[in-house]
Amino acid sequence: MKSGVTLAFALVAVLLLGTVGSAHHPISAKFDDTKPQTLSGVVTLVDWRNPHVHIYINVRNNNDADNWAIELESPIDLQASGWTKDSVKPGDAITVAGITARNGSRQLWANKITMTGTGKEVLHVTPATPPALLANRPTPRWPDKQPRLGPSAGGAQGYWGFPTSTVLVENNAAIPMDQWGLLKNVADAKRVAPMQPWALALYELRQRRFLQDDPTYINCKPPGGPRQFQIPYGVQFVEDRDRQRIFVLIGGGNNNYRIIYLDGRGHAGQVGGDDDNPLYYGRAVGKWEGESLVVDTRGFNEDFWFTNGGLPHTEQLKLIEKFTRENFDTLKYEVTVDDPGAYTRPWSASWTLRWVTGQEMPRHLCQENRP
Amino acid sequence: MRALKIALAVFVACLIGGTLISAQEGHPLKGSWLGTWGPAKTHSNDLVLVLNWDGKTISGMLNPGTDDAPIKNATLNPDGWVVHLEADVKDKSGVLNYVLDGKIENLSFQNRTIVGTWKNQRESGQLKISRQ
Numbered sequence: 001m002k003s004g005v006t007l008a009f010a011l012v013a014v015l016l017l018g019t020v021g022s023a024h025h026p027i028s029a030k031f032d033d034t035k036p037q038t039l040s041g042v043v044t045l046v047d048w049r050n051p052h053v054h055i056y057i058n059v060r061n062n063n064d065a066d067n068w069a070i071e072l073e074s075p076i077d078l079q080a081s082g083w084t085k086d087s088v089k090p091g092d093a094i095t096v097a098g099i100t101a102r103n104g105s106r107q108l109w110a111n112k113i114t115m116t117g118t119g120k121e122v123l124h125v126t127p128a129t130p131p132a133l134l135a136n137r138p139t140p141r142w143p144d145k146q147p148r149l150g151p152s153a154g155g156a157q158g159y160w161g162f163p164t165s166t167v168l169v170e171n172n173a174a175i176p177m178d179q180w181g182l183l184k185n186v187a188d189a190k191r192v193a194p195m196q197p198w199a200l201a202l203y204e205l206r207q208r209r210f211l212q213d214d215p216t217y218i219n220c221k222p223p224g225g226p227r228q229f230q231i232p233y234g235v236q237f238v239e240d241r242d243r244q245r246i247f248v249l250i251g252g253g254n255n256n257y258r259i260i261y262l263d264g265r266g267h268a269g270q271v272g273g274d275d276d277n278p279l280y281y282g283r284a285v286g287k288w289e290g291e292s293l294v295v296d297t298r299g300f301n302e303d304f305w306f307t308n309g310g311l312p313h314t315e316q317l318k319l320i321e322k323f324t325r326e327n328f329d330t331l332k333y334e335v336t337v338d339d340p341g342a343y344t345r346p347w348s349a350s351w352t353l354r355w356v357t358g359q360e361m362p363r364h365l366c367q368e369n370r371p
Numbered sequence: 372m373r374a375l376k377i378a379l380a381v382f383v384a385c386l387i388g389g390t391l392i393s394a395q396e397g398h399p400l401k402g403s404w405l406g407t408w409g410p411a412k413t414h415s416n417d418l419v420l421v422l423n424w425d426g427k428t429i430s431g432m433l434n435p436g437t438d439d440a441p442i443k444n445a446t447l448n449p450d451g452w453v454v455h456l457e458a459d460v461k462d463k464s465g466v467l468n469y470v471l472d473g474k475i476e477n478l479s480f481q482n483r484t485i486v487g488t489w490k491n492q493r494e495s496g497q498l499k500i501s502r503q
Contacts, residue, residue: 201449
């Protein structure tokens with residue numbers, strides 16, 4: 001009998017997993033913050049995996065028990081806050097306060113977890129903050145005085161993170177939205193960028209669906225375009241001067257990379273035979289103009305969202321990006337979006353990233369069909 | 372013979388739209404669409420549409436490879452995602468002007484559909500096509 005109940009719980013858990021097909025998603029895409037709920041139950045399983053940790057608990061329901069999936073942040077974020085996979089264990093009695101899933105399934109996003117018996121709080125996630133500035137350190141340079149985008153020669157490791165904006169809005173206009181690009185008021189959509197009518201309507205639709213259709217989270221699609229400088233876990237530049245190219249390594253998403261060619265080649269035919277094959281990161285060619293690296297990228301496919309929040313783009317998208325390392329710890333990113341397929345005119349935005357010194361880029365892996 | 376024509380039409384559509392048959396987050400009409408628009412005396416039950424968007428105009432081909440006809444006067448009204456397409460198809464008796472009107476359903480999904488009606492000078496009926 002006991003094994004039958006266990007099997008039933010396991011099946012429920014599998015069914016729950018099957019119904020949620022999104023990866024490291026905006027919380028609002030899956031959970032409704034207007035519907036708080038508190039549950040007390042016994043832990044049956046701790047699933048310590050990317051992109052989100054899950055704790056399964058049995059909650060008494062009359063003479064039966066319901067198995068609930070409690071969703072938490074990623075292992076990286078939990079570890080940064082002092083958690084380990086043993087912080088709660090199967091058999092522990094816990095109380096969870098959180099918000100419920102929009103689709104009505106037995107899932108809860110945990111805001112607070114306490115041990116039921118003692119009241120001791122075991123979940124306390126501290127949001128990561130940029131490291132304190134040590135001093136106004138000068139921009140590191142190559143022997144020919146060109147700014148370095150990566151670590152200084154022989155210097156400590158590091159990467160670029162903590163973007164001052166995680167959304168793309170024309171001229172950085174102050175439009176209320178969350179870090180994932182979800183507008184507080186959909187009526188503000190037309191102020192975000194000069195969209196064509198179809199693009200505006202599609203953007204509004206994505207917003208009304210709480211960004212739950214984002215292919216970056218549903219299918220681990222690469223964060224092409226400006227989005228690679230908006231997502232958590234940062235980016236790293238590897239400057240291969242011998243081969244005249246820069247690799248941009250992306251810490252989040254599916255951990256892939258983009259190549260910026262500096263050898264004077266054109267956009268077409270960068271890789272033999274791929275002229276008709278639009279790409280997630282497009283075809284990028286760059287050159288140094290004084291203190292700034294200016295990159296012209298085109299040849300994007302339409303299989304992804306190029307920014308948090310779901311602004312549409314087409315294969316006609318062309319980006320002009322400017323990277324300026326203003327000092328050791330600050331990288332200014334400026335982008336002009338030129339896509340006559342989706343927008344009525346070119347438009348621009350900018351933000352800065354902070355050098356996270358002495359640390360390797362976190363290794364966060366998106367995993368398809370994992371909630 | 373009809374089956375052969377249909378197979379050829381689908382094959383050509385796949386060749387033309389080969390790079391499009393994948394996730395598509397851009398203009399909602401762009402891509403290859405496959406479905407039915409019969410029964411009718413003037414055409415087969417199967418319909419293939421290959422549509423494109425250049426930033427100003429929706430263009431494309433109806434049943435590429437067999438009874439192919441370029442799309443004209445195509446519009447998409449985002450207010451309700453209402454689609455209007457026209458195409459002139461030549462047959463033995465002359466030119467039939469086809470008018471297709473419909474609405475995109477399940478826009479957020481890759482297998483979105485257009486459901487609506489078609490008509491020419493002689494016949495009319497229902498159509499349903501899905502994006503491939």
